[in-house]
Amino acid sequence: MISISVQEKDFDTGEEYRLLQSGNTNIGGVAIFTGQVRDLADNPLKFMRLEHYPGMTEKSLQQTAEQAEERWPTIDIRIIHRIGDLAPGEQIVFVGVSSAHRDAAFSACEFIMDILKTSAPFWKKEQHVDGNSGWVDAKDVDQQRAERWQDSE
Amino acid sequence: MKVLFFGSLREQLGTGELNTALPDGVKTIGQLLQSLQAQGDEWKLALGTGNVLFAVNQDMVDADTTISDSDEVALFPPVTGG
Numbered sequence: 001m002i003s004i005s006v007q008e009k010d011f012d013t014g015e016e017y018r019l020l021q022s023g024n025t026n027i028g029g030v031a032i033f034t035g036q037v038r039d040l041a042d043n044p045l046k047f048m049r050l051e052h053y054p055g056m057t058e059k060s061l062q063q064t065a066e067q068a069e070e071r072w073p074t075i076d077i078r079i080i081h082r083i084g085d086l087a088p089g090e091q092i093v094f095v096g097v098s099s100a101h102r103d104a105a106f107s108a109c110e111f112i113m114d115i116l117k118t119s120a121p122f123w124k125k126e127q128h129v130d131g132n133s134g135w136v137d138a139k140d141v142d143q144q145r146a147e148r149w150q151d152s153e
Numbered sequence: 154m155k156v157l158f159f160g161s162l163r164e165q166l167g168t169g170e171l172n173t174a175l176p177d178g179v180k181t182i183g184q185l186l187q188s189l190q191a192q193g194d195e196w197k198l199a200l201g202t203g204n205v206l207f208a209v210n211q212d213m214v215d216a217d218t219t220i221s222d223s224d225e226v227a228l229f230p231p232v233t234g235g
Contacts, residue, residue, distance in 0.1 A: 053227060056227070117235040120235075122233065137231075137233070
């Protein structure tokens with residue numbers, strides 16, 4: 001089963017984990033990635049503003065989860081991505097995958113994060129303590145990480 | 154057709170949405186990008202970077218994807234979620 005949520009409110013990783021690990025005794029393991037707002041030592045951050053494309057965002061995350069399901073024998077996939085203004089230390093993203101064995105859970109979780117980073121229509125703008133602000137640039141390394149899934153597992 | 158802009162493009166253009174008829178001679182979303190740049194200096198500056206992504210009806214597509222008046226089209230910079 002796939003669960004997708006794009007939301008302003010925070011999420012409880014413990015609760016998300018319990019939803020993934022319970023209710024199906026075929027589950028042998030759960031892999032989880034969470035991402036959070038990182039502060040910048042040389043240019044302190046007041047908050048990060050996350051903008052998205054309502055409708056396409058949910059569709060894109062759903063498609064990425066379905067691709068993961070096709071590639072690996074996953075059982076459940078849960079994706080949460082927050083939007084709005086998030087202060088340093090606040091959670092941004094949750095990806096959790098349950099499966100019978102660890103390799104599918106690890107691989108699917110990493111795949112979803114890599115594809116999300118380059119395909120899901122979110123944009124970050126940094127608002128700094130000193131009053132300046134600026135859009136975050138996409139990183140080449142994220143593109144490279146996504147592309148490596150095209151020809152290997 | 155409805156053309157949506159997001160992120161730094163929305164900010165640079167000062168609008169998130171444009172309702173326009175498909176310009177004469179424009180068949181693909183890449184051609185629409187070229188056509189929109191003729192609207193003024195700020196349009197050329199924002200859209201002429203060579204770093205614009207396309208979506209048609211909420212799917213990411215290539216520049217040579219054909220579009221029609223009934224499509225929801227979006228132009229945006231490379232995404233930075235996660």
